[in-house]
Amino acid sequence: MGDAQPRPAVGEETITGFLHRLASRSPTPGGGAVAALNAAQAAALVAMGARFSGAGEGDSAGLAAEIVDAADRLRSRALHLAADDEAAFVAVSAAYDLPHDDEAARQRRRSSIRDAVADAAGPPAEVVAVAGELVALAERLLPVVNPTLVCDLAAAADALQAAASTAALNVAENLRGLPADDPRRRLLDDVADVAQTMQRGAALRETVRRKVES
Numbered sequence: 001m002g003d004a005q006p007r008p009a010v011g012e013e014t015i016t017g018f019l020h021r022l023a024s025r026s027p028t029p030g031g032g033a034v035a036a037l038n039a040a041q042a043a044a045l046v047a048m049g050a051r052f053s054g055a056g057e058g059d060s061a062g063l064a065a066e067i068v069d070a071a072d073r074l075r076s077r078a079l080h081l082a083a084d085d086e087a088a089f090v091a092v093s094a095a096y097d098l099p100h101d102d103e104a105a106r107q108r109r110r111s112s113i114r115d116a117v118a119d120a121a122g123p124p125a126e127v128v129a130v131a132g133e134l135v136a137l138a139e140r141l142l143p144v145v146n147p148t149l150v151c152d153l154a155a156a157a158d159a160l161q162a163a164a165s166t167a168a169l170n171v172a173e174n175l176r177g178l179p180a181d182d183p184r185r186r187l188l189d190d191v192a193d194v195a196q197t198m199q200r201g202a203a204l205r206e207t208v209r210r211k212v213e214s
Contacts, residue, residue: 010037010086011079018125027093028086030157032124032170036082038163039130045156046137052146067137074137078130078163081123088120106152114177118184121174124167125187128194131164135200154208161201168194 005125010033018037022029032209053065096114099105138156145153168191178185 010082028089029082030085030089031166032085032089032120032127033082035124035163035166035170036078036085036130038166039134039158040075040078040082042131042134042138042156042159043071044157045152046134046141047075048073049066049145049149049153049156050141052149053144062074063140063144070137074130074133078127081126081130084126085123088116088123092116092120098150098176117174118182121171121184121187124174125180125190126171127167128164128171128191128197130188131160131167131201132193132197134160135197137205138204139200142207150208150211154205157201157205157207159209161194164194164197164201169192174202204212 018029022034043085050064050067050071054060054062092113095109095116098109098112100109115176135157138153138160142150142153171191175182175185175188
């Protein structure tokens with residue numbers, strides 16, 4: 001049957017194919033995967049900007065090469081996180097499908113749903129961390145970026161802000177039902193600096209806007 005055919009990994013399918021799945025009546029992919037892909041796009045834009053900057057030799061060339069390597073690594077990591085987010089919510093869906101014919105089964109199902117949803121907070125928490133690393137790279141690149149690509153750096157800032165905002169919200173939602181002493185709630189601490197990441201992204205974009213309008 002068609003539904004049984006394996007589908008490509010998130011990083012290997014076409015944009016059209018992903019958007020078709022995103023628009024479908026299916027729990028995956030969802031906002032978490034979109035956040036991870038926003039981070040991946042931000043990383044790609046930073047890498048492109050660095051590849052076109054720091055020509056020749058010297059400190060700027062070395063900085064550009066360093067940023068390329070880091071941004072490429074973060075792009076790969078973000079793509080894996082998009083796949084991880086989908087896998088986590090496949091597990092959530094499976095928990096919802098558990099039998100609930102009697103009280104014991106209902107309790108097992110409730111516990112499984114709570115645990116699966118909480119476990120799904122892992123990938124978006126990592127997306128927030130990726131966004132934080134990306135804004136630091138973009139800040140380092142800005143002084144030496146090729147002037148023709150400065151707006152692409154602003155686009156990267158916008159994309160990483162969207163990634164961080166959505167991912168942090170998903171972490172909070174997924175952990176909402178956990179008791180205060182559950183160790184998984186430490187992920188809330190891991191994303192506590194998301195506002196700073198977004199402020200830095202907004203500041204970078206504003207710097208670019210002033211450059212363009214001056």
